[in-house]
Amino acid sequence: MEPLKTAQDPEIPDTKLFSTTAETSAEGASPAPTGLLPGETVVKEGKAAILFPSANEVFYNPVQEFNRDLTCAVITEFARDFLAQRGVKVLVPGEKERVVVSLSEETNEEEKNGAEESAVTVTVGEKCEPGLRVLEGLAASGLRSVRFSLEVPGLQSVTANDFSTKASQPPAAGQLQGRQVSMLMYEMRGKKERYDVIDLDPYGSPAPFLDAAVQAVSEGGLLCITCTDMAVMAGNSGETCYSKYGSVSIKAKFCHEMALRIILHSLDQRAGVYQRYIQPLLSVSVDFYIRVFLRVFTGQATVKNSASKQALVYNCVGCGSFHLQRMGRRTSNGKHMKYSAATGPPVGSECEHCGQRHQMGGPLWAEPIHDPAFVQKVLSAVSGNPSRFGTSKRIEGMLSMVTEELEDVPLYYTVDSLSSTMHCNTPPLLQFRSALLHAGHRVSLSHACKNAIKTDAPPAALWDIMRCWEKTNPVKREKLSETSPAFKILSKEPSLEACFTVRKDANPQSRKRHLTRFQENPQAFWGPKARAKAGGGISADLQDKRKKFQNKRKFQATDSQLKEFPCKRFRQGTCTYGDQCCYSHDLEQTNEEKMD
Ligand SMILES: [Zn+2]
Ligand SMILES: [Zn+2]
Incomplete structure (x- = not known):
């Protein structure tokens, strides 16, 4: 089999990629960098090594290693399921063969059949014809794509798409980036070869890309989406949150889970426009961002359930008691589903506990935000093979x-x-x-x-x-x-x-x-990286601000140590x-x- 190539925009000027092919040795050593120019550094993460001009420091954020590790782990389990249905078995580096003890001849027979069916195996760095087509929609550095191609088995192709490095001014970069990525995804909709995995990890809000993403992902395909606009999603400006996600965020103790339920609501709503619906696999709130992994399916009948899966939240401003109000009512009478308007509200005009008023937020996704069986598979694979990732x-x-x-x-x-x-x-x-x-x-x-x-x-x-x-x-x-x-x-x-x-x-x-x-x-200047600045680097202002607040945090740390x-x-x-x-x-x- 031919080595997997990472499709890459050939004109990205500032970011060269090492090891875009997956010809690494069994030990996983990355090719040694040669001929570094002054100011260039090689960053190694997972099995990847990438050359960064120092001016592009904003594109490598080591704190995001966890995000990339987790994504590799999730896509691996997704590939395992996906390819098992096509009779292909994925071989994950470091994973031991699962020993199956058969109890009777009958099960032995079944296993033999099963073994024959999955006689085709595929390992990392090997192009897999029936494998996953992966799009990294906003590939700032391409590191993520390189890691996918080097570390996730069962891939047919990895496309890294980003145009931001072509533009000189940051705002223009953002617009151009958005339009190009969306165009690429819109071209794929309705086609047979849609992407099986779309990973969107934008600077800030993914909202402009969601409409294209829910259409460009294949039937049952996987979306991996990051939001870093946590101030908006966690209740600092509910009106902005509404314009981006069709959901009002409110200030509350549960703001991090609320943010997860806002992005899921937004995705399900946009998918519904195209008779599609979402099925969340894993939704996590991490450090300064949130990340959701979900599958998208097509089906008019299930889409009718969507209204009843969303809820408004009433949150008491006095005592913080909260109540959910579903957006629609779904009752089953035997075979058929009956849909009707929801009745409410679930609270009086004043809180029954403290007498104060309620804030209203949402609508939020009110169904489960994880698939426990899937999460358990990822968990078992990672804990049984801890040397695979730096952040296992x-x-x-x-x-x-x-x-x-x-x-x-x-x-x-x-x-x-x-x-x-x-x-x-x-x-x-x-x-x-x-x-x-x-x-x-x-x-x-x-x-x-x-x-x-x-x-x-x-x-x-x-x-x-x-x-x-x-x-x-x-x-x-x-x-x-x-x-x-x-x-x-x-x-x-x-x-x-x-x-x-x-x-x-x-x-x-x-x-x-x-x-x-x-x-x-974990390190100084911890937090989301600043938006790319013309000429590279992050602004001196921000650096100063970081220093100032970093010191503040240190004092708090001493207090919390006493705690x-x-x-x-x-x-x-x-x-x-x-x-x-x-x-x-x-x-x-x-x-x-x-x-x-
Ligand atoms: Zn109250
Ligand atoms: Zn005390």
Whole structure:
């Protein structure tokens, strides 16, 4: 078989690519760079090595290595499924053959047949005729495409498309880039050879490319989409979010998961225009961006379900209680689906707990944002082959959390926000989770936020638990204003007696095993890279700003380091600092030790 070529715009002037062919040795050594010009550097990541002129530093962001690793892992599993249906078995570097123990002759027979069917194998760097056609729509450096072709088996072609380096001015670059990529994708719609995988990782919002992407992806094909416009999506300007995604973002504790549900809503809505619909595989909130992996299918009947898959969210401005309102109603009477208008709203004009008003956001995608079976496959493959990626540990940690999330419960609360509404001490996460379980509710964490409480318990049950907690951690009532949410909530007696005894099942596996679940700031000037500037580099202004805020963060880091140590006074019941205490009032550490 001939080596796979990475199709590349031949006129990209500033970015040369090494190893655009996949002729790497079995050890995976990348070709050695020769004849570097002054200021040029070679960046190695995964199996790829790319030459960067120093002026183009903006195009390599090492923090995004996790994103690229995860994408390789996801596309590999997608390719495995995709090609298994075509009788081709993919060989993943470093993966051991799965030993199958047969229990009877009958299964042995089946296995033989299965083995014969998948007698054709394909490995990385080998062009696979029935394999995946991959488009990297906004290939700033091409690194991602090179990595796909070197690290993901079962590909037919990889197209890296980016025109930004041709333009001299950044705004023009953005426009040109958008038009060209969309044109490329529009040319593919309706054709038999659409792309099986489209990866869009733009600087900022992917919104201008979504209409083309949902059409250019093949039947059941995979879209991988990044959004870095988190300020907009997380509630800082709901009106801008609406114009880009057809959904209003609001400021709330659950903003990171809300952002995921906004992009999914937008994709499903745009797909619906062309009688297509989405099926999310994995949706993650990482550092400063979000990333969704989803499949797109065609089917008029299923598209009719779309309205009932979206929901508005009512979020109380006083206490943060939230309720979802589906956009449509779908009922099944035997064989047929019946569609009708939704009824609502689910809340009164004032919050029943604190008496304040609700903000309305959405519509959001209100269905599951992951496919647990698929995520489990990616997780098993990565944890069973940890040397494949530089960031395997973090992939394992994050996907473990993802598999633990309650899939049918959108959004979440945080223990910190519940207790700050009440002006009381924050209950230890384990005890709070235990109280929910004791009361017969389900509860999980969320990969998108530390201290998240994802639960099917209604807000009334959460406030009852907080009222019970307050009885042993009293709030100074005389300090509360009579109109404050805390006063309103505490003026009612709890209707249940919460039990805070720690349950073993309150501590999820990912937490017990101390997996790397959240990233520490890895390097100076951490954060999204600046938009490409004429002549390269990031603006001096931004660099200064970064320095300024970097120092600010350092001071916070010292504080948060103290937070890792338990407060001795709190343990003895004599700490008077409450939330302001610089030491931890979270006794989960000791609880964990007891349980392990
Ligand atoms: Zn309220
Ligand atoms: Zn303390």
